[in-house]
């Protein structure tokens with residue numbers, strides 16, 4: 622049975638969609654900031670002599686008022702305005718049948734892991750083609766990928782994680798019905814492709830999330846800081862695009878229908894490490910249907926070139942992600 626219930630928003634609805642989303646995000650942010658200020662001023666009031674000063678009481682009253690008003694407005698926007706102004710997306714069911722599934726793997730000086738990653742994907746019965754895009758590697762990445770049996774190994778000369786991901790999808794798109802984007806560092810499990818394909822029957826793009834403890838190895842780059850940080854920032858995106866559940870900002874492993882990719886590709890511009898949310902934020906702006914599913918996440922083989930091992934780099938990437946979210 623095939624029920625095509627896809628209805629993209631007409632252009633007039635898009636403006637309303639954007640402004641209601643922004644209002645939700647800005648109001649919730651004001652509530653969060655005001656909560657922090659209220660707690661801080663209350664501590665000063667209770668534990669220091671500053672409590673004797675009238676100005677502290679005045680500031681406390683102002684911040685309480687901001688907290689209350691922004692909180693109430695946020696609830697009204699979420700539970701009233703959204704219902705009145707943003708029509709819910711229709712349920713979609715489009716079977717994939719015997720869709721051609723092409724995998725694009727990213728690699729950069731990844732000779733330790735790219736061979737195993739290619740072999741894992743080639744062993745998946747659902748996968749028809751595996752393409753490796755390596756980012757001008759100085760080691761044997763290309764040779765190892767070829768020896769492992771990759772159908773193609775392409776060199777992307779533009780440096781950066783985003784450039785590599787964009788090229789990997791462009792290469793995988795040729796002749797495909799479905800594109801799988803994944804890192805060739807063995808953190809992800811190729812066999813999870815079947816989980817992605819099951820959910821893709823109901824949407825345009827399926828994102829992986831590394832936030833599920835039961836599917837994560839004991840020691841990975843999703844540590845005590847990166848994991849909760851990712852989840853909190855993902856909730857900001859969820860506030861902006863209310864309706865789509867999100868828990869991870871940086872999971873490369875994702876699957877997209879080729880038609881959706883062609884609608885999206887010209888909007889993709891971020892070459893650096895914040896490419897991952899850039900891609901799904903642009904898709905959400907187009908009101909694409911996105912489902913996030915838990916995936917296995919293992920310890921990386923070889924050295925991390927991204928944020929995996931460097932908290933300062935992670936903080937910089939987080940700032941770039943926040944700029945994306947508040948500017949969306």
Ligand SMILES: Nc1nc2c(ncn2[C@@H]2O[C@H](COP(=O)(O)OP(=O)(O)O)[C@@H](O)[C@H]2O)c(=O)[nH]1
Pocket residue numbers: 727728729730731755756780781782785803804805806842894921924925926927928929930
């Ligand atoms: N950071 C980074 N990653 C790149 C680049 N080119 C390709 N990649 C690939 O993008 C993926 C993400 O990088 P990785 O080192 O795993 O970062 P991590 O997942 O944050 O530890 C890997 O498959 C890299 O090999 C690049 O210029 N910079």
Ligand SMILES: [Mg+2]
Pocket residue numbers: 804806808921927929
């Ligand atoms: Mg990685």
